[in-house]
Amino acid sequence: MTVAAQFLTHTVDNQAPPLRNVNLYASDVALREAVTREGGGWGEADLLAYGAIAGGELMELGASANENKPKLKLFDRYGHRLDEVEFHPAYHRIMALGIAHGVAGYAWRHAGRAGAHVARAGLAFLHNQADQGTSCPLTMTYACVAALQHEPALAQAWVPRVAGADYDPVVRPALAKTTLTVGMGMTEKQGGSDVRANTTKAYVLAEGSRIGDAGNEQFEIVGHKWFFSAPMCDAWLVLAYTDAGITCFLAPKMKPDGTRNAIRIQRLKDKLGDWSNASSEVEFQGAWAERVGPEGRGIATILEMVALTRLDCMIGSASLMRQALVQALHHTQHRAAFGKKLIDQPLMRNVLADLALESEAATALTFRVARAVDASATDPHEAALARLATAIGKYWVCKRAPAFVNEAQECLGGAGYVEDGPLPRLYRQAPLNSIWEGSGNIQCLDVLRALSREPETREAYFLELGSARGLNAEFDRELGWLAAAFEDTATLEVRARRIVERMALALQAAILLKGGNAVVAETFCATRLGGAQGLVYGTLLAETDFATLIGRAVPQAA
Ligand SMILES: Cc1cc2nc3c(=O)[nH]c(=O)nc-3n(C[C@H](O)[C@H](O)[C@H](O)COP(=O)(O)OP(=O)(O)OC[C@H]3O[C@@H](n4cnc5c(N)ncnc54)[C@H](O)[C@@H]3O)c2cc1C
Incomplete structure (x- = not known):
């Protein structure tokens, strides 16, 4: 043996190949179904185009923009006040792509067309998987229009620019x-x-x-x-x-x-x-x-903006879940342990199927709320539903994300904890949507406030659930529980989290039962409503159709 050969210590084997250039829209069955179901399907060409960018160039840029944090430049070298923040070029490129493709402006560029907010929610869902930080200015830019519309003169000057497509970071008058x-x-x-x-x-x-x-x-x-x-x-x-x-x-x-x-x-x-x-x-x-x-x-004026940023918190958390799941599926498809690919190990299948179920339910609720927001201007039922379901969804979807991302991370074992891959970043990001734009308790209290001050929201919510009555026995039982949940008004506040959680689960169930995949809907009702589940992911019943749940979630070839 030569000396050099002695230092060939090992071959690198049993590792997943890099996951690159996935069209995040084309490959996501649950997302495409949700966008179409809720009326944004006409934006498919734009979503497909951005799906390719988000799963390609944007992924690389997202990693760079996060490795190179923004720096505060308070003064120039001569002592003049600057009050500027210096960003890595990757940040500017992400912003330019996001703005050009309408992550901020799409709904306003297509104002009045039914489904414009749904299609725009799809763009935000794609963008957020690649970079979460830029989603903050993009969502606030999208959302400010709701407040600006109070002042027609201001809106006339500002809204076309907010909807603009040419990102311009240079400092000059608006x-x-x-x-x-x-x-x-x-x-x-x-x-x-x-x-x-x-x-x-x-x-x-x-x-x-x-x-x-x-x-x-x-x-x-x-x-x-x-x-x-x-x-x-x-x-x-x-x-x-x-x-x-x-x-x-x-x-x-x-x-x-x-x-x-x-x-x-x-x-x-x-x-x-x-x-x-x-x-x-x-x-x-x-x-x-x-x-x-x-x-x-x-407060009333800015809350109109906040209603849209809260929708975006939901979009952000649902999209974080999706990307974490994609990473977990990819790894387990390629990594073997104890003689089988991880994705074929029965207990891992339970974890992956449960994550897939949760991700699909989060996506379904998010896009249903986007449709309610979209139709609010013309449809009082949808406006009332949007008022309530935004708070319900912001609470529940955002609360589910941190534990979800952690579970997906664990599917990769030690590699999920190392900064070479995207999971540590997704994990750090996961709690934020629950905290800002009104933290969890505030959302629950907002649900109670809406129910007591705007009775039409309660009517809209129960009408929505009622349309799925008779489709599943667990669901029907849950309707009975919810109908009685508000009777003891003296203890409503202290019980608010429990109530809002169950309102969210029932709404997710109704959406899936009416328009989703039958296996997904039935498994969701059995586990999330029927109590046939433990407190962590991966505790689905043995008779679950794991193949269908996982099969729908595995990124589909474009
Ligand atoms: C990274 C980041 C960026 C942010 N960017 C912005 C921004 O650009 N603009 C902006 O305006 N804000 C921004 N925020 C602030 C954010 O919206 C607030 O932190 C959030 O709304 C909570 O407010 P607080 O921090 O003052 O907490 P507090 O209001 O003190 O609340 C603390 C906790 O008490 C709970 N709580 C409050 N009242 C009650 C009650 N009556 N009953 C039960 N529980 C209650 C809350 O739910 C929360 O969990 C940002 C926050 C973060 C973390």
């Missing part, structure tokens, strides 16, 4: 750009969920000191925000108090006269995950802003 990004500032140090505890103030500008010709009342804002994501946006919707109460404002980065607005970044947050996204703390040192919506009605 109306000098063709495409804009917009963020949101609500949370302060002394109160996030409880925004009425805000102390930031807005002072109306006297006639002579107004700038620009926007035509709306102009203010100066003094105060701070403790969480202020995407501080490189062109503008933010911000809450501040006037004498009339808490009010919503649009504060641009550059004022219409071309000077820099007085929004000072204090520092960037050092976060568990979400690394490609910059989240900052800021002070408003007399920042120029225009009022959006009536004075004193700021």
Whole structure:
């Protein structure tokens, strides 16, 4: 034996090949069915095009943008204040692709066409699998339109730019750009969920000191925000108090006269995950802003934006689950242990099938809510359902994601814990959708508030469930439980999590029973409603049709 041959210690074997260039739309049966079922199928060509990008170039870019976190540049070398955030080129490329393909603007580019929000939800679902950090500015840009529409003059100037396709990171006045990004500032140090505890103030500008010709009342804002994501946006919707109460404002980065607005970044947050996204703390040192919506009605105004960002939290978590599942399926298809591929080991099949079931149910609920949002403007039933189901879905789908991603990670064994692959990043990201845009308890309390103040939401919810009555015995039993769950009003608040969980499960069951695959629907009802399941994934009954559940989830060849 030569000396060199002695150092050939081993051959690399029994490892999965790299998973590259998967069309994330073409290969995802549950996603395609959900998009079509909920009326977004006409966007299929756009979804297929973005599915190829998201599963190819965007995946590589996502890894780079997260390895190279944004850096705060407060000053230039001469000491001038900059208040800029420097991003890796991969970040800008992801933003450019996302914006060009409509992750922010698609629904507004196709405004009025039924299913536009559903198709756009599909684009966001694809994008988020490759990079989660950029999903933050993209979703806020998408969602701001709901608040801006309160001010027709502002909306006329801003909405076409928010829907624009040419990402432009250069700092210049908003109306000098063709495409804009917009963020949101609500949370302060002394109160996030409880925004009425805000102390930031807005002072109306006297006639002579107004700038620009926007035509709306102009203010100066003094105060701070403790969480202020995407501080490189062109503008933010911000809450501040006037004498009339808490009010919503649009504060641009550059004022219409071309000077820099007085929004000072204090520092960037050092976060568990979400690394490609910059989240900052800021002070408003007399920042120029225009009022959006009536004075004193700021919470109601910004909540219209938040309703859409909450939908996007659901999309984000459902899409994280899907990508984690794809990784788990790919690994177990190629890795053998104890004489069989992992995907053929009976206990692993139980885990994978259970994850597939959960992922499909999360996707089905998400796209049903997207349809309700989509139809809200013209259909009161759908508007009432959207009001309630957004909170239900935001609570449940986002809560399911961290344990799900951990289980998928475990399917890869040690490799799932190592930064060479995408699972650690997915795992770090997984808790976030549950925390921001109103944390879990806030969603549950919001469900109770909607039910008590807007009785039409209860009617819409039970009508939706009623349409699946008689399709499954477990489901029918669950309807009985839910009908009685609200009787003891004295204990509703303390029971809210349990109630909302079961409302979510029943809604998922109804959607699957009416329009989904029969095996998926029946297994879902037996396990999630019938109690035939343990507390962790991988505890489906022995008689489960594992082959169908796994077969639907395995990425299909394009
Ligand atoms: C990475 C990141 C980026 C963010 N970006 C932004 C941004 O761009 N703009 C922005 O405005 N905000 C942003 N946020 C803030 C986020 O929306 C808030 O952190 C969140 O809404 C919770 O508010 P809080 O942190 O003040 O917690 P608190 O309001 O103090 O809540 C703490 C806990 O108490 C619970 N709770 C509150 N009230 C009740 C109650 N009555 N009963 C039971 N439980 C209750 C909550 O559910 C939560 O679990 C961001 C947060 C993160 C982590």
